Each structure stands twice: as C-alpha cells, then as structure tokens.
Amino acid sequence: METRNITSPIGPYGPGSGDPQARKQLLAGVTLVNRYTIQEVIGIGGMGSVYRARDMHFPNVVKLVAVKEMIIMAPDPLVRQNIVQNFEREANLLATLHHPAIPRIYDYFSHDDRSYLVLEFIQGRDLEAVINDADGFLMEDQVISWGIQLCDVLEYLHGHQPDPIIFRDMKPSNVMINQNGDVVLVDFGIAKTFQTGIKGTMIGTEGYSPPEQYRGDATQLADVYALGATLHHALTRRDPRLEPPFTFAERPIRRINSNISIELETVVHTALQYTPTERFQGAAAMKDALMNVARKTGVLAKMASAALPTPISAGVKPIWDFKCEDEIRGTPTLNQGALYIGCYDNNLYALNAADGKFQWKYPTDGGIVSRPLVYENNIFFCSEDQRLHVVGARTGKLLWTYYTENRIYSSPRISDGHIFFGSDDNDLHAVNVNSGRPVWKFTTDSPIHSTPLIANELIYFGTESGSFYSLDFRGAMKWRFQAKRAMTSSPTGKGQAVYTASLDGTLYALDAKSGWAIWKFRLGKGTVSSPAIADEFIFIGAADGFVYCVDIRTAKEVWRFKTENQVSSSPAVYKDSLYIGSVDGNMYCLEYRTGRLRWKFETGSAITGSPVIFDDIVYFGSTDHHVYALFA
Amino acid sequence: MADFFKKLFGSKEDTKPREADAVTTAPLTDQQIQSIISSQAPRYEIRQLVASVGQSVGKQRDHNEDSLLAMTSTLSGNSESVPFGLYVVADGMGGHQFGEVASNAAVRIVGGSIINKFHSYQYNLPSQAIQESLQEVMESAIMDAHQYIQREAPGSGTTITAALVLGQQITIGHVGDSRAYAIYPDGRTEALTRDHSLVKRLEELGHLSKDEVENFPHRNVLIRALGQGETLEADIFTIPFPQPGYLMICSDGLWGVVNEKDIVRIMNESPSLHRACQSMVEAANAAGGPDNITVILAQIVG
Numbered sequence A: 001m002e003t004r005n006i007t008s009p010i011g012p013y014g015p016g017s018g019d020p021q022a023r024k025q026l027l028a029g030v031t032l033v034n035r036y037t038i039q040e041v042i043g044i045g046g047m048g049s050v051y052r053a054r055d056m057h058f059p060n061v062v063k064l065v066a067v068k069e070m071i072i073m074a075p076d077p078l079v080r081q082n083i084v085q086n087f088e089r090e091a092n093l094l095a096t097l098h099h100p101a102i103p104r105i106y107d108y109f110s111h112d113d114r115s116y117l118v119l120e121f122i123q124g125r126d127l128e129a130v131i132n133d134a135d136g137f138l139m140e141d142q143v144i145s146w147g148i149q150l151c152d153v154l155e156y157l158h159g160h161q162p163d164p165i166i167f168r169d170m171k172p173s174n175v176m177i178n179q180n181g182d183v184v185l186v187d188f189g190i191a192k193t194f195q196t197g198i199k200g201t202m203i204g205t206e207g208y209s210p211p212e213q214y215r216g217d218a219t220q221l222a223d224v225y226a227l228g229a230t231l232h233h234a235l236t237r238r239d240p241r242l243e244p245p246f247t248f249a250e251r252p253i254r255r256i257n258s259n260i261s262i263e264l265e266t267v268v269h270t271a272l273q274y275t276p277t278e279r280f281q282g283a284a285a286m287k288d289a290l291m292n293v294a295r296k297t298g299v300l301a302k303m304a305s306a307a308l309p310t311p312i313s314a315g316v317k318p319i320w321d322f323k324c325e326d327e328i329r330g331t332p333t334l335n336q337g338a339l340y341i342g343c344y345d346n347n348l349y350a351l352n353a354a355d356g357k358f359q360w361k362y363p364t365d366g367g368i369v370s371r372p373l374v375y376e377n378n379i380f381f382c383s384e385d386q387r388l389h390v391v392g393a394r395t396g397k398l399l400w401t402y403y404t405e406n407r408i409y410s411s412p413r414i415s416d417g418h419i420f421f422g423s424d425d426n427d428l429h430a431v432n433v434n435s436g437r438p439v440w441k442f443t444t445d446s447p448i449h450s451t452p453l454i455a456n457e458l459i460y461f462g463t464e465s466g467s468f469y470s471l472d473f474r475g476a477m478k479w480r481f482q483a484k485r486a487m488t489s490s491p492t493g494k495g496q497a498v499y500t501a502s503l504d505g506t507l508y509a510l511d512a513k514s515g516w517a518i519w520k521f522r523l524g525k526g527t528v529s530s531p532a533i534a535d536e537f538i539f540i541g542a543a544d545g546f547v548y549c550v551d552i553r554t555a556k557e558v559w560r561f562k563t564e565n566q567v568s569s570s571p572a573v574y575k576d577s578l579y580i581g582s583v584d585g586n587m588y589c590l591e592y593r594t595g596r597l598r599w600k601f602e603t604g605s606a607i608t609g610s611p612v613i614f615d616d617i618v619y620f621g622s623t624d625h626h627v628y629a630l631f632a
Numbered sequence B: 001m002a003d004f005f006k007k008l009f010g011s012k013e014d015t016k017p018r019e020a021d022a023v024t025t026a027p028l029t030d031q032q033i034q035s036i037i038s039s040q041a042p043r044y045e046i047r048q049l050v051a052s053v054g055q056s057v058g059k060q061r062d063h064n065e066d067s068l069l070a071m072t073s074t075l076s077g078n079s080e081s082v083p084f085g086l087y088v089v090a091d092g093m094g095g096h097q098f099g100e101v102a103s104n105a106a107v108r109i110v111g112g113s114i115i116n117k118f119h120s121y122q123y124n125l126p127s128q129a130i131q132e133s134l135q136e137v138m139e140s141a142i143m144d145a146h147q148y149i150q151r152e153a154p155g156s157g158t159t160i161t162a163a164l165v166l167g168q169q170i171t172i173g174h175v176g177d178s179r180a181y182a183i184y185p186d187g188r189t190e191a192l193t194r195d196h197s198l199v200k201r202l203e204e205l206g207h208l209s210k211d212e213v214e215n216f217p218h219r220n221v222l223i224r225a226l227g228q229g230e231t232l233e234a235d236i237f238t239i240p241f242p243q244p245g246y247l248m249i250c251s252d253g254l255w256g257v258v259n260e261k262d263i264v265r266i267m268n269e270s271p272s273l274h275r276a277c278q279s280m281v282e283a284a285n286a287a288g289g290p291d292n293i294t295v296i297l298a299q300i301v302g
Helices: A002-007 A077-095 A127-133 A140-158 A220-236 A262-271 A283-297 B002-009 B030-040 B099-123 B134-152 B198-204 B210-215 B260-269 B273-286
Strands: A036-044 A049-055 A064-071 A105-111 A114-120 A124-126 A175-178 A183-185 A320-323 A333-335 A338-342 A347-352 A358-363 A373-375 A378-382 A387-392 A398-403 A413-415 A418-422 A427-432 A438-443 A453-455 A458-462 A467-471 A477-482 A492-494 A497-501 A506-511 A517-522 A532-534 A537-541 A546-551 A557-562 A572-574 A577-581 A586-591 A597-602 A612-614 A617-621 A626-631 B048-056 B066-076 B081-091 B160-166 B169-175 B179-183 B189-191 B235-240 B246-250 B293-301
Touching (some): A036 A064, A124 A127, A127 A175, A127 A220, A140 A175, A140 A220, A140 A283, A220 A262, A220 A283, A262 A283, A333 A612, A338 A378, A347 A378, A373 A413, A492 A532, A517 B134, A532 A572, A546 A577, A572 A612, A577 A617, A586 A617, B048 B066, B048 B081, B066 B099, B066 B293, B081 B099, B081 B246, B081 B293, B099 B160, B134 B169, B134 B235, B179 B260, B189 B260, B273 B293
Antiparallel strands (some): A036 A049, A049 A064, A105 A114, A124 A175, A175 A183, A333 A338, A338 A347, A347 A358, A373 A378, A378 A387, A413 A418, A418 A427, A427 A438, A458 A467, A467 A477, A497 A506, A537 A546, A546 A557, A572 A577, A577 A586, A612 A617, A617 A626, B081 B160, B160 B169, B179 B189, B179 B246, B246 B293
16 A cells, blocks of 8 residues: 555546546447447536436337446555445435435446446436526525425435435535426435444535534434525525635625525524524424425515615715816825826826815926826926926926937836836836936836836836836846736735736736746736735726725635726725726725725716825826815 | 856955045046946845754554655746745545545645646746746645545545745645644744634634633544545635744644644754754654654745
8 A cells, every 4th residue: 555655656637647548438329238328428526427328228219317427446445345335325225215306216237447327317407507507596486495395305315214314415516406497316425324323424515514514423404404505505696615614694695685585594594503403403394494484475586676785976075176178197196285196288287285276287298197206305207208307396397307219108216316117118217316317228128108116126017018027226137027918007016026917807916036926816807907905905906897806815806896997097095995996987985895885976087097095085187187186 | 157156145346345545526427326326236145945844653643644745946047046945744634544645645746736837947948937826836736636536545635735935935725734834033923824624613603612622522623625525625825935934834743732832942942943843743742642743844044
C-alpha cells in the first residue's frame, strides 16, 4: 500500500491517466449484455455515467430504461470490495421498495471493471435544474405540493420493515420532477437501513445535512431537516451549499421571497430546527403541517408582485450648482475652501466650495478631463492642448507649462519632487516640479490615459494597448503585465498589491513587486472606471451598468448594484457610503457594505467624472455643464 | 554576471562619496538634479525566503496520515529575483480508511499541479506568461486533488492547507482543520485560516461555550474535506507575507495540543527555524502526542 503510493506516479491532475480507456463513456449504440442499447448520457456521477438505454427484449415497443454505471478504478482490492458492496446494497435495497415516487429496479449486472444498475427511466428534470431554469421564484403551491409528496415517500421509507430506511441525501438534485409534475426520488447510493446504536460515517451533502449527521447520527429527523433545506432552496433560490452550514435561520424565506406565506415559512423553519427534538418528529407530522398550509392559503397562487423598494430621489436638493459653458467629464479637487475643476469649454474653474461662487478661470486651448492637483499653492493639470499647466491656486495666473507631443487625458501625480503623467504621445513623463524641465520619459507603444499610481517607491500605469507598467524613479521598467484590451482605468494600491481594470472586462489584483496576477475578477463588460478600496472591499463600476463590490482577499463578489447605463465614473468612499456617477445621469449614494441605495440625484446628462467628498458635502461635475454640491 | 553582482551589492556609483572638492554653486544643472534624484532612489535588497519543517507520528498512533510538502526557491524576473515557495500540509481523515492515501495524493497533486505551471519559469525561458491568476492556479490544483481522491480512494478524505509564496504575497488554499498562522516577533499570533470543522461551526453559531469547545467529543469531525462531497468550495485568499514575522502551517496534531502561547515561546527561544520546528514537535509529543504532528515554518529575511 505504502510502496504503491510512494513509487507509482499519480496521474497528473487528469482523470485516470494510467488507463485512459478505462474511464471512457459508453458510446451510443453499444449494447450491454445483449439487451440494453445505450442511447445517450443523461448524467455524470462521481463513479461513472448514467445512460438512457433501450431494452431490446421488447423489440416491438420502445421501452426506455436508465442504466447507472459504476466504474471501479481503485486498484486496491479492499477499496474495490467496498465499492461493489455499496453498489449491491443499493440494488438490493431498491428491489424491495414499491412506491410511486421511487424508481423501479429491473436488473443489475457486472461487466469487466464496471457494474450496472438498470432502473425505470424517469422522463423529466431534477428539481435543481427546475429551480435554476425558472425565471423567478417557484410558485408556493407547487412547492407545497412537492413537499407533501416528498414527505409521503420519506414516511414510506422510514416505515420500512424490518429496519427503517434513512435516505440521508435529500437535496434538489436527487429529486426528479417527472412529466406529470410529480416527484421521484433518485440516487439511493447512500440510503441506509438504520441500525440503532451503530454510528454511520460522515457522508452527506454539505448545506442540506443537519448538524447531527456530521457527527455520524443519521436518523429520520435528519431526512426531515434535509427536506426542509431542499424546500428552503426551492423557495428562496439560495443554494445552501454556497452558504455556511446551518445558517438557514439567517436567511428567512420571506425576507428573500416576500410572496411566501408566513405559514409555509414556519413549517420549513420548524423542519430546519437545529436541535432534532424541536423539529417535526417524523415525515408524517411534517406532511400534516404542509397540508394545513395548503388548505389555509388556498389553491390559487398569489400573483407575484415585484415590489422593489423605491429609492429616495426627490428629497435630494443641491446646496449649490454652477454652470460652465460645456461638458464636465472630469473630477474636481478641493483645497482650502476652493473647488478646482476642468471643463470642455477649455477652462479650469476655481469656485468657492461653500457657496459655488466663481473665483477665477484659466483658459487652455483644449478640453480638460485631467483632475487638477494642488501642490505648494500651485495647481497642476493637463489639457487636450497637449500641455501640463501650472497656475497659482489663489490667482489662477500661469507659472509655466510643459509641452508633450499629443493630447493629455491623464492626471498628474507628484512624488519626490517629480510630476508624473501620461500622454497620447505614448510617453510617461517625469517633470521636475520646481524647474518644469523634463527629467525622463518612458516610451510605450500606445497612448496613456490612466493616471499613474505612486506606491512602494514605484510608478504604476496602464496604456491603451493593454500594457501595465511598473517603473522605478529613474524611469527603468521593473515589470510589465499584459491585459487583453486597453487599461484606461487608473490603478490603486493597498499593501503589496496594485488593483486595476481593463476594457477586457477584468478587475486585476497584481503583486506590486513582481506583477504576477494574484486574482482576476470578471466584470460583465469592460470598464474605464478606477477601483476604490475601503476595509476589505474593492469597488468599481463597469460598462454593463453595475457597480461591483469585491472582497479584496478572496476575489468573491460581495454585492453589485445596477444603474441604468454604463458606469465610467470611479467610486469614492466617505464614512459608510459609496458615491458614484453613471452615464444614466444620476449620482448614486450606496451603503458600501451592502450596496443598498441611500439616495440618488439626477442631473441633466451623463456623469463620467468622480465625486469628491469633504466635510459631509459631495462635489462633482456632470456633462450637463453643471458642477453640483450635495449633502452627503 | 557583472550586472548580477552590481544588483547584489548595489551600484558602486551610488555608494561612492560625491566629490566634495568640485564644489559647484547653485543653480544646479539638470544633470546634477538628476544625479541627486537617482542617488536618493530606493535600493532593492534581495529578499530571501527560508523554511523548515518538522514531523512526527506522535505517541499514540502507529502510522502517519499527515503529508507535507515544502519547497523554497526563487523565480528570476526581468529585473530582480522574487522569492517562490510552496508549502502544503494535509491531514488524512482518521475515521476513514486510507487517510494516508488521501493526504499523500493531495500533497502530490496540489504540488504537481502548481509546480507544473511555474516549472518553465524556474528552469526554462518561458515563451508565454501564465494566463491564470495565482488564486486560479491554487483553486484548480485543489479541485484536481479533490477529484482524484473521490475517484481513486472513495470514502477517504483529507484536509489541505497550501500556501503559495510569490514575492511578498501568500496565496492560501484551505479546506479542513489544518491551520496557517502568522506569528509576529512581538508575540502576536493570527490564525489565517478558519477551520471547516463541526466544532468551529457550532462555536460560531454560539451553540458551544469556550469550555464546551475544549471538551467537545467530536472535535475532529470536519464539515468540509478534500475528497468528500460533490461540490467542494475551498477557501482561497491572498495576504501579504508577515514581515517581520513567520508563516506557520500545521496539522491539528500541533495546534490541538500545544497552545499559542507555547508556540510563541518556542519561536522566541529557538535560534533557528529548524530548531523551532523540532521543539514544536517535541512539545506536542511531550503533551501526549495523541495525533500525527506536522509543522512548516517560513520566513522572509533581508
């Protein structure tokens, strides 16, 4: 045993690499024991496939059967013996049962390394597929009716003589719904006659099994619990295998599906009691309870009323607004009571943040999307006129400009006496903050729209060809990462990782030092939005109209919020809220932990820039030409 | 070669004292500004990953169902080398037959799957970058092992706690009740993983008090294990390597027997990782050694 494990190669992560023939599925047309002609594969289990086959002993009619295959791969004789015993147990058990919700067994036989069980073929779909394929929630009456039928078959199994049979694996995928809409219980692989005092081993499907089953106690009350779990899944469409065990109480049915009656919720809740003695004390008692619900709620299903809570939108009034001559596509900057914002009327505006009064404007020769930066009482910003402009913060008087060879959409960053920004001339420029002279340029193969991130003593930025670079302060490349499409999104950093997104529809987490992808999160569509981080969450908008919240450690989605058009704006977090604009013209305020809408504010046109929040006031511009200030 | 030494010892130009004799008065030329700036730019030390392991059957079992893998290396990047390490502990399920088959297969398949993807970075010049993220690499390795165990050793199961260290990041894949810890020099310990055990789940639900947890009769019952159940969800996450500090991965033969205070004390008293591993195994055996003991310690120095 030991030797085999040490010396024999374990097939590289492929199934049964030693003998590829051994795992092959039977092909259509193959006839087993001169009787069952395989038609197609209808299911795949852990041990082999399930086929639909035609029984050729009835040549004049088409009699279909299900042939369940078990391939014995294990080379160890003890394991093989165990498997064959399980298989024969299932066959013998099934052969003694007669119930409309249990498939009839016709035959079983073994052939080379495979054993076969021939069963009644159930025309239909399993409940898991029914749940998944439904457009909305299943009807309460329908679920009650299936629940009653399942109680009935459990009652039959539990009343089996001489020993009760515990099904032990009640879950939607083991419940077939046949052509008449009735249930049939399938897969008796681990159904087990109950022998008092003998502990079973730990088997069961996580999510549906009750707490005591993990201890090895499988009783009738375990089946009651698993049926409760199955009904809970059917009513809420929340798969318990994706939730921590025993958390049904944290997901009350009516909070997810408000159309369900309180009576049905109570029945399911009782079946799911943590302590076995507090559940229905048998399938019969649960059946009675379900029958009572069916009587009370009547036969007619209540019409589904999709009652979505309407958000507060009328109540939000701006503190002030200020009108420019053209669209505002960028993001403002706030400094010492003044708000600075660029506009497509080619001006940079300075407004009084308290009342929105005009202070000064500075004209350039191109539209300004670049976000201004304040550094030592000067404003640094770029324009489509190909220049970096530096003007006095109080006066708006020009100090100096710096020319690149194409339009600039990137926003400047300052660190260690350098200004860094990208340009459509394909270069990342490093300019001396005092002298305005170039220190170095780093040439890439395409325009740079993203704003560089300075962190870990490195400079990070993406390009329109989808490259993402990390440079040191001398302009030497440390590493490069390649996305499939443009990286317009500006990176953000936390700890030893940088986060950025691409028009290829992926949010990337990259190792800050080496550029390895730590994780990738798929968005519905591409994005130009830049991610923001708060606590363990990372937020980003995308062209599919959603705002996403993703766990930064596990890359799992926490929530998503749908707006009515694409989200190019970048999220901003302030206190416990997230603020983000959408091309649908609204500024949204969401609870950042849950994604619940707090309020939204409608402007006359798309919002592509990002908000800035200070002192409980949100500042942002809209392509309706206005700058707004709202209470956060 | 010259480049290599330059990198290793830092650039000579930068360390040379600037010539004080050739005093120039302001204003500085652009070139001078540049050279000042570049002399202030950060220097990149080569950081090194080191690791050690310890293992014992314990005092009360006659065979070992724990398996471990520890490999430490570096990957050469474009401009610098980054630490690379893969550390895996698997604890075959005691109540099941062939626990050692499962843990052994888990370690080899997870190790093989991951190393196979990084192989060309270590020993060849790769023509193509890895398309998968580190978390995807980890997840597919664990799923491969899960399916293999289900197929080849049905009925058995194993825990797995695997840490892939690349640069300053640890990507952890975890199922079951083996544990990964961050241990800091100031004596703090932080459990990085959450046990998928019945007792932990009951504790989280508030059904067990602290005392009941200690004396719970089914402490070794897992609610998730590799090889068990058709849908397996591994916990996969990435965190920065504790610096300064240590990464520790161990089976319940250590953490269930030696408390965190003693683990910290052993870390503080040990002159090396190697000694620390041995002392932890000794401490677990001294406390009765009821189960197989496996421990891996890793540290980034420099």
